Amino acid sequence: MKILVVIDKLSMDGITPSCIAMHLRDSYELFRRRNCQPEICNIRGDDPGSRLLEAAGIQVHKLGLSPLSPLICRRLAGIIDNCGCELVHAHGYSAANFGRLAAAMRKIPAVVHEHAILPVRPHQFLADALLRGLTTCAVGVSGAVADFLVRGRCVPRSRVRVVHNGIDLVRFRQVEVSMNAARARFDLPPDVPLAGCAARFRKEKGQHVLLDALPLLHESIPDCHLVLAGDGPDRQLLEQRAAELKVAGKVRFAGFIDDIPLFLRALSVLVIPSLSEGFSFAAAEAMAAGCPVVASRVGGLPEVVEDGVTGLLVPPGDAPALAAAAGKLLTDESLREKLTERAGQDVARFSLETYVDKMTALFGELVHSSVDQN
Numbered sequence: 001m002k003i004l005v006v007i008d009k010l011s012m013d014g015i016t017p018s019c020i021a022m023h024l025r026d027s028y029e030l031f032r033r034r035n036c037q038p039e040i041c042n043i044r045g046d047d048p049g050s051r052l053l054e055a056a057g058i059q060v061h062k063l064g065l066s067p068l069s070p071l072i073c074r075r076l077a078g079i080i081d082n083c084g085c086e087l088v089h090a091h092g093y094s095a096a097n098f099g100r101l102a103a104a105m106r107k108i109p110a111v112v113h114e115h116a117i118l119p120v121r122p123h124q125f126l127a128d129a130l131l132r133g134l135t136t137c138a139v140g141v142s143g144a145v146a147d148f149l150v151r152g153r154c155v156p157r158s159r160v161r162v163v164h165n166g167i168d169l170v171r172f173r174q175v176e177v178s179m180n181a182a183r184a185r186f187d188l189p190p191d192v193p194l195a196g197c198a199a200r201f202r203k204e205k206g207q208h209v210l211l212d213a214l215p216l217l218h219e220s221i222p223d224c225h226l227v228l229a230g231d232g233p234d235r236q237l238l239e240q241r242a243a244e245l246k247v248a249g250k251v252r253f254a255g256f257i258d259d260i261p262l263f264l265r266a267l268s269v270l271v272i273p274s275l276s277e278g279f280s281f282a283a284a285e286a287m288a289a290g291c292p293v294v295a296s297r298v299g300g301l302p303e304v305v306e307d308g309v310t311g312l313l314v315p316p317g318d319a320p321a322l323a324a325a326a327g328k329l330l331t332d333e334s335l336r337e338k339l340t341e342r343a344g345q346d347v348a349r350f351s352l353e354t355y356v357d358k359m360t361a362l363f364g365e366l367v368h369s370s371v372d373q374n
Contacts, residue, residue: 001363003031004085006041006076006099008067008092010049010060012200013232016256019281020091020115021049025056026168030356036363039083043072043094067094076102086367089113097127100134109136109366112155114145115165116278117299120152128154136366139163139359141279142300161362164303165279166355169348172288175261182266186227186254193224193330196267198260198282199274201232206273206296208238209319213273214247216323221330227252229263264289269329269336275316277301283311284350287343292336294325304350310343 010021024040031038042050045064053060063075076098079085088110090099096112103110112135138155139162140146146162149155175182180190188194195217199205207228217224228238228251235253242248257263264270270286272295283304286293293311295301305311312329314321329336 001035001087001360001367002037002039002083002085003087003089003363004041004076004080004083004099005038005089006043006091006095008094009044009047010042010053011047013202014047015231016200017049017052021052023165023281025053025058027166027352027356028053028056028058030352031360034356034360036360038089039079039085041076041079043067043092043098067092072098073101073105077105080106080108086370087111087363089363091115093124093127097131100131103136104134107370109370110134111136111362111366112138112149112153113141114138114149114153114278115141117145117148117276118152125152125154132156135159136370137161137362139362141165142303144300144303145278163355163358163362164350165281165284166350166352167281167284167288167347168352169288169350172261172264172285173290173344175265175289177262177265179266182262185259185262186257186266188227188252188254188266189225193221194227194266194268195224195271195326195330196227196229196263196269197271197273198229198257198263199272200230201228201234201238203234204274204276205230206275206316207234208241209275209317209322210271210273211238211241211245211247211251212319213323213326214251215245216320217327218247218250220327224330225250225252227254227267229254229257231256260285261289264291267291269294269326271322271326272296272301273316273322274298274301280304284347287311287340287347288350290340290344292329292340293343294322294329305343306346309339310346311339 041061045062050060088099088103090096100110132154138149242251277299279300296316297313298316307313312325
């Protein structure tokens with residue numbers, strides 16, 4: 001099968017590759033081994049995510065168009081014709097809108113893949129309602145996102161599937177360097193409690209809540225440090241907030257980090273303070289790496305982290321609760337060991353192979369059904 005994977009953009013902020021870009025890179029060869037050839041198309045054109053894929057030897061069709069350009073549909077139809085694509089796999093609003101139209105023009109199935117739970121924009125709700133009949137199937141990365149597809153994207157419940165994202169378990173389990181050696185690689189302080197977060201610097205990722213929690217955490221653990229990996233439009237605001245809270249000396253802004261397994265090895269605890277989250281690669285990756293997790297009870301996170309079993313969950317936006325949970329993990333070694341042991345077993349359900357197997361089976365089902373109907 002040849003699949004046209006079309007996406008609005010492969011970098012959310014124009015600074016760093018998106019999680020979807022990294023997921024496409026990591027899963028690309030597994031799809032090929034299952035006789036499924038992804039043809040990746042980036043509507044926006046060249047960006048850090050496109051360059052990440054190309055550095056891995058993966059071709060990217062770069063349209064260089066506005067997300068509202070009517071030329072998108074014709075260009076996608078051309079790629080379908082030239083590459084012999086049998087299905088459109090769309091990520092993002094413009095990709096879903098024009099991708100469904102192009103698929104209908106060529107009489108092939110269209111899959112809308114949703115990764116987040118977003119505010120419903122009236123114009124997109126109208127577009128989704130009008131294109132409802134052209135949605136062969138929709139995939140949500142969690143049950144919470146699947147509910148959003150029905151409620152906010154107008155997809156009939158019978159056409160919605162849940163397929164959790166996958167991670168390369170071996171890559172996260174094979175880091176064998178010591179914690180202090182890993183810290184040295186990132187110029188992080190040795191021999192201190194170190195909390196970390198890896199996400200885009202945007203309000204919905206909640207790093208401002210984590211900064212608010214740090215002075216509270218210092219009341220019981222005064223030598224605790226915090227490292228924020230990532231970049232994005234809110235970086236300056238976060239740096240200002242750290243200065244206002246007088247914790248800047250114990251906060252490190254590490255920038256974009258590609259070697260997440262090594263980063264997780266450096267941490268005492270990973271904190272995910274998200275205010276909105278579709279799935280959370282970070283949680284699954286930490287579970288595989290043996291790093292204890294504190295996360296918000298929001299969106300798809302409770303489907304990844306089971307409170308008190310594989311990690312600790314707190315209400316979103318609650319800095320005192322976040323500080324208390326992080327402090328509990330940092331000071332209770334037996335609890336850390338219990339949670340990480342169980343997490344290491346449970347995370348097997350989020351393997352990259354499982355994700356690719358489920359998506360390949362879905363593609364095959366839809367393509368064969370389409371051939372029979374035509």
